[in-house]
Amino acid sequence: MEIVVFGAGSLGSLLGGLLAREHEVTLVGRDPHVRTVAESGLVLSNRVADSVNPDATTDGRGLDADVAVVTVKSYDTEQAARTLETGSFDAVLSLQNGLGNEERLAAHLDCPVLAGTATYGARLVDPGHVECTGVGEIVLGPTEGGASTLADHVAEAFDDAGIRTRVAGDMPRRLWEKLAVNAGINPVTALARVRNGALDGGPIGGVARSAARETARTARAEGVELSDDAALEALETVIETTAENRSSMRQDIETGRRTEVDAVSGAVVDRAADHGLDVPTNETLAGLVRGWERSQGLREESYQ
Ligand SMILES: NC(=O)C1=CN([C@@H]2O[C@H](COP(=O)(O)OP(=O)(O)OC[C@H]3O[C@@H](n4cnc5c(N)ncnc54)[C@H](O)[C@@H]3O)[C@@H](O)[C@H]2O)C=CC1
């Protein structure tokens, strides 16, 4: 299969590297990583050790492949969609965190957009070197739910490359469940500067639970069946299984980078407002993280 991985950072390089063991892969990313991969190949280390030679480019325009896998941060999705629309694909698969990525891609693309979640852990160590910090799984399916042969084919291609993959007919519920987990863990660990495991009780654990419950309530208002108990159970499980992790939002804040808060807490606030729901915990968390981003000159627009 011909596969474009758009966004060759941590996750994109790991999955692109794994896919390149079996398929023709083109990584779209930025220098110096892209230049190093094009010249010397890509090294995978830690939980998966390998060395592969995918194509790599900084110019994602006019590409032609069976599938494009999108792994840019959510705030870069709009730009990625505008670039991908100049190419030709049978399907585009988003493996990003947060809400709204699939809709943003679909607004520009005339092929089906599949939704997915990734629980692999990846870290770009150096140009040309990505580390697999955790072997998880990919779950993918049609964005609106239900079955599709296209989703089956993409999952088979991932599976053939040794990536644990499942097809799911309930992606809307899964995206909202993952959103509840991220809305609970990411801003709280980022603002309190604690590892995920610190949320297993006490007052900050309570803040995370409140954010997850508000997310579940908003999901139900959107017509997605996600009970408070299911959201809280997913949250507890991830707190326990990733206890030693520094969440991606905490890492972003500690390294002075923009976060995905708009697609996480911000998305809950926006969707809740559409239904007249109050989500004070998410509103407060979104306000604090956005305030930090603004203070660092990482976002320009004004906000309430
Ligand atoms: N890193 C991880 O272990 C996991 C990440 N995710 C999600 O996957 C997504 C990506 O995360 P990371 O890989 O950590 O981020 P990252 O920042 O390491 O990678 C994104 C890459 O996309 C590149 N990019 C963005 N726009 C581009 C453009 N127009 N042209 C070329 N390159 C472009 C950036 O330069 C960057 O290298 C996020 O939504 C994240 O929440 C989900 C599960 C695990």
Ligand SMILES: CC(C)(CO)C(=O)C(=O)O
């Ligand atoms: C699951 C979790 C919370 C793991 O740290 C994550 O997705 C993130 O950090 O963005």
